[in-house]
Amino acid sequence: xxxxxxxxxxxxxxxxxVIKKALSDGITSVSHRDEVYITLQKELVHNLxxxxxxxxxxxxxxxxxxxxxxxxxxQNTVTSHSHHxxxxxxxxxxxxxxxxxGKSPTKTEVTIGESFDWNSLHIPxxxxxxxxxxxxxxxxxxxxxxxxxxxxxxxxxxxxxxDTVSSMPYADVDFSKIDMTFFSVQKGFGMPAGxxxxxxxxQALKYSSGSYHSFNSLKQYADKNQTxxxxxxxxxxxxxxxxxxxxxxxxxxxxxxxxxxxxLIAAFVKSSQSYTFLAQDxxxxxxxxxxxxxxxxxxxxxxxxxxxxxxxxxxxxxxKNDYIRIATFPSHELxxxxxxxxxx
Amino acid sequence: xxxxxxxxxxxxxxxxxVIKKALSDGITSVSHRDEVYITLQKELVHNLxxxxxxxxxxxxxxxxxxxxxxxxxxQNTVTSHSHHxxxxxxxxxxxxxxxxxGKSPTKTEVTIGESFDWNSLHIPxxxxxxxxxxxxxxxxxxxxxxxxxxxxxxxxxxxxxxDTVSSMPYADVDFSKIDMTFFSVQKGFGMPAGxxxxxxxxQALKYSSGSYHSFNSLKQYADKNQTxxxxxxxxxxxxxxxxxxxxxxxxxxxxxxxxxxxxLIAAFVKSSQSYTFLAQDxxxxxxxxxxxxxxxxxxxxxxxxxxxxxxxxxxxxxxKNDYIRIATFPSHELxxxxxxxxxx
Numbered sequence: 001x002x003x004x005x006x007x008x009x010x011x012x013x014x015x016x017x018v019i020k021k022a023l024s025d026g027i028t029s030v031s032h033r034d035e036v037y038i039t040l041q042k043e044l045v046h047n048l049x050x051x052x053x054x055x056x057x058x059x060x061x062x063x064x065x066x067x068x069x070x071x072x073x074x075q076n077t078v079t080s081h082s083h084h085x086x087x088x089x090x091x092x093x094x095x096x097x098x099x100x101x102g103k104s105p106t107k108t109e110v111t112i113g114e115s116f117d118w119n120s121l122h123i124p125x126x127x128x129x130x131x132x133x134x135x136x137x138x139x140x141x142x143x144x145x146x147x148x149x150x151x152x153x154x155x156x157x158x159x160x161x162x163d164t165v166s167s168m169p170y171a172d173v174d175f176s177k178i179d180m181t182f183f184s185v186q187k188g189f190g191m192p193a194g195x196x197x198x199x200x201x202x203q204a205l206k207y208s209s210g211s212y213h214s215f216n217s218l219k220q221y222a223d224k225n226q227t228x229x230x231x232x233x234x235x236x237x238x239x240x241x242x243x244x245x246x247x248x249x250x251x252x253x254x255x256x257x258x259x260x261x262x263x264l265i266a267a268f269v270k271s272s273q274s275y276t277f278l279a280q281d282x283x284x285x286x287x288x289x290x291x292x293x294x295x296x297x298x299x300x301x302x303x304x305x306x307x308x309x310x311x312x313x314x315x316x317x318x319x320k321n322d323y324i325r326i327a328t329f330p331s332h333e334l335x336x337x338x339x340x341x342x343x344x
Numbered sequence: 345x346x347x348x349x350x351x352x353x354x355x356x357x358x359x360x361x362v363i364k365k366a367l368s369d370g371i372t373s374v375s376h377r378d379e380v381y382i383t384l385q386k387e388l389v390h391n392l393x394x395x396x397x398x399x400x401x402x403x404x405x406x407x408x409x410x411x412x413x414x415x416x417x418x419q420n421t422v423t424s425h426s427h428h429x430x431x432x433x434x435x436x437x438x439x440x441x442x443x444x445x446g447k448s449p450t451k452t453e454v455t456i457g458e459s460f461d462w463n464s465l466h467i468p469x470x471x472x473x474x475x476x477x478x479x480x481x482x483x484x485x486x487x488x489x490x491x492x493x494x495x496x497x498x499x500x501x502x503x504x505x506x507d508t509v510s511s512m513p514y515a516d517v518d519f520s521k522i523d524m525t526f527f528s529v530q531k532g533f534g535m536p537a538g539x540x541x542x543x544x545x546x547q548a549l550k551y552s553s554g555s556y557h558s559f560n561s562l563k564q565y566a567d568k569n570q571t572x573x574x575x576x577x578x579x580x581x582x583x584x585x586x587x588x589x590x591x592x593x594x595x596x597x598x599x600x601x602x603x604x605x606x607x608l609i610a611a612f613v614k615s616s617q618s619y620t621f622l623a624q625d626x627x628x629x630x631x632x633x634x635x636x637x638x639x640x641x642x643x644x645x646x647x648x649x650x651x652x653x654x655x656x657x658x659x660x661x662x663x664k665n666d667y668i669r670i671a672t673f674p675s676h677e678l679x680x681x682x683x684x685x686x687x688x
């Protein structure tokens with residue numbers, strides 16, 4: 001089966017080999033307080049910083065999911081007022097998280113499939129943290145990062161958190177203008193689920209609250225290249241190998257490859273009578289998550305594709321029956337994208 | 345290498361095979377909202393309940409570590425007053441977690457290597473939750489569960505939380521008298537780290553606080569055989585296979601086998617001039633974690649054992665240089681325990 005699902009998705013090609021070797025090398029039995037582990041985490045942090053051009057002064061922490069990252073961001077940095085740019089289910093999840101943690105969040109919400117009107121965007125003056133979703137996995141809308149950078153430059157004391165769960169490593173983030181960026185590994189890194197990564201600015205690290213995953217606790221262990229708890233050691237090892245492989249290929253080439261695959265899908269939809277994009281404006285359309293309205297419903301189409309060896313995601317939540325979602329991550333081969341389009 | 349470390353430890357024999365098959369079967373690409381996953385979680389919950397005799401009315405939730413379980417227990421069920429039975433670093437971690445979360449915990453603390461004087465044990469009358477560590481991984485002390493059951497019977501409104509991180513599945517818990525029991529999979533289940541399990545009573549489920557891992561949120565998803573976030577799907581699959589294998593072997597046989605291995609170590613230490621137990625009273629000595637004081641220090645001994653193909657843990661924290669720790673989990677073969685003892 002070829003998994004074009006939006007995550008968990010197709011494994012990055014080297015992953016099965018890496019996991020099998022890790023099993024025979026005993027990585028799965030290594031203690032997280034051992035030198036072997038410390039060297040691994042140190043190497044991974046170094047490699048991630050190289051791949052994504054993360055400033056030296058920034059910290060990288062390992063969590064268990066993107067959902068956890070949302071919680072830790074609110075818990076650590078917000079006393080009362082976060083403001084949320086909501087344009088789909090995952091940005092709304094971020095907003096709900098703040099509510100559930102007893103904060104008083106506000107939001108700017110737009111219609112599903114659209115981006116924000118940046119010129120008229122109003123952020124309350126008491127906002128401590130602005131939360132944005134780079135790539136809405138539920139709608140296939142990608143917001144322009146330079147608009148966020150502009151906000152940060154105009155409000156240097158405002159913390160900005162960015163969900164890049166389904167856009168990293170495609171997301172070319174200028175980390176000097178974003179305080180907390182997070183992703184999970186089962187999407188763009190083509191790995192088994194169970195690991196989240198958050199990249200934190202020195203400015204955000206001035207805040208801390210909570211227990212083992214307070215920023216203070218995370219930083220104290222990260223400074224020793226460790227985690228407070230026993231982490232997903234195998235996941236951390238596999239991520240390091242994937243990042244090393246991506247460094248070999250080169251991030252520019254990886255990003256270009258994603259755009260090529262995405263452009264193919266866009267060209268197909270444009271010429272098609274059966275499919276239309278939920279995100280109608282090409283300028284805000286995601287390059288990694290393609291949400292297509294299907295004539296005749298999604299379930300029979302998905303069943304037909306499965307018979308051909310391709311799995312795509314259904315639409316999210318209430319869009320389940322009318323939409324499909326197709327991912328173009330680094331793990332998806334160009335020739336398989338072409339084959340998938342032939343079957344659509 | 346044979347890993348007699350206290351966790352991560354030796355893999356349970358079927359684990360490498362199960363992971364390799366999962367990779368070729370595409371389990372690592374399965375969506376956590378898909379029927380395949382729902383069936384898996386349903387089966388795992390059923391199998392865990394069978395293996396450990398967990399009442400039908402209890403809920404099983406999947407977290408990322410034992411450390412997270414401590415945090416979620418305090419967060420969900422304590423307004424102010426938890427009381428902690430502290431006899432080592434991990435029970436103290438539970439107490440510290442309550443402090444870090446802004447509660448006003450109290451504790452009964454005993455000397456390292458000892459258990460509690462149950463007759464004189466005083467629990468403040470305003471205590472909402474009593475936290476105990478069945479098996480202190482730092483000291484090798486195992487507390488008698490019937491003393492906890494007695495406390496519960498005398499104080500039915502008192503919630504009791506039990507850390508069985510390094511004693512499950514050896515721990516034969518009467519769940520009807522314990523409200524929250526948790527463990528992680530890299531110890532007695534012989535798995536790669538990155539998954540925690542918590543078993544929650546209907547009485548504890550009346551409480552809930554937090555965001556995606558509030559008991560309400562966990563329960564809402566567990567009722568659909570799902571998790572709020574994208575979980576460690578591979579870990580959940582592997583745990584199911586390990587539990588199935590343990591069901592085949594039978595829990596009585598597994599527990600008996602652990603006692604046989606532990607008794608061998610005890611007999612060896614008794615006859616030895618070079619080793620003594622930190623836990624001097626055999627009645628409170630752990631059957632799964634053996635903490636031995638070594639004449640001549642631990643580091644040269646550990647190096648010598650590594651050359652013979654055996655890895656044991658050093659003592660915990662300040663006991664690092666003088667003690668070693670040896671685990672006897674289901675994954676440790678009796679004949680390898682004998683070989684290890686020959687080299688000690």
